Amino acid sequence: MDTSQAIGIPLRWNDVDAYRHVSHMALVAILDDGRGRWLDSVVGSLVPDWGYVVARLELDFRAPASLGERVLCGSFAVEHVGSSSIRLHERLTTNSGTVVVEAVSVIVAWDQDQAVGRPLTGEERAALTREIAPAHGAPKFLTT
Numbered sequence: 568m569d570t571s572q573a574i575g576i577p578l579r580w581n582d583v584d585a586y587r588h589v590s591h592m593a594l595v596a597i598l599d600d601g602r603g604r605w606l607d608s609v610v611g612s613l614v615p616d617w618g619y620v621v622a623r624l625e626l627d628f629r630a631p632a633s634l635g636e637r638v639l640c641g642s643f644a645v646e647h648v649g650s651s652s653i654r655l656h657e658r659l660t661t662n663s664g665t666v667v668v669e670a671v672s673v674i675v676a677w678d679q680d681q682a683v684g685r686p687l688t689g690e691e692r693a694a695l696t697r698e699i700a701p702a703h704g705a706p707k708f709l710t711t
Contacts, residue, residue: 573640573660574601580634588631589639594668595626598657601641602672609698613690618677620684622652625671632659632667639667645698651676651686653695 582593589597599621610617632639639659647654657670678685687695 573642574604575638576601576641576659577638578632578634578636583634586631587633589633589636589667591626591628594628594632594659595624597639597659598641598668598670598672601659602643602655602657602674605641605643606674610691610694613688613694616679617691618679619674620677621672622675623671623673627669629666629669630661632661632665636661638662644700645695646671646700648687648692648695648699651684653687656700 576597578589578593578597582589582597584590606617606619639661642658642660644656645653646656652673652675655672655674657668657672658666659668660666675684676687676691677683
């Protein structure tokens with residue numbers, strides 16, 4: 568995967584734990600930041616303040632990251648688009664390409680006024696469906 572096209576997410580000094588690694592909770596926040604920015608690039612032009620909630624988050628920590636990395640690169644691949652939800656494969660890497668975290672998330676479109684999940688519109692489904700990874704072979708990681 569070409570990390571030069573990935574979303575760069577800067578690290579902060581308070582992301583580091585007592586072992587001088589980026590903490591697991593900071594990595595969750597970094598993924599969340601990147602996911603939101605990526606979604607804005609895909610559906611943000613269709614719906615201002617596009618709302619979603621995370622219904623599932625599965626993480627595999629692959630390698631430590633340190634504050635010396637300065638920036639982690641987030642990449643996002645659509646695996647499935649449902650009637651109101653999207654399943655994503657997510658990855659954080661260092662600038663040298665070391666995979667720090669791989670994740671699967673399921674996000675649900677959210678009606679902020681009613682505080683409930685809502686169906687995806689036709690436009691949203693079309694935009695997200697265009698981003699689906701190929702069925703066979705390596706995932707198509709999407710970056711901005």
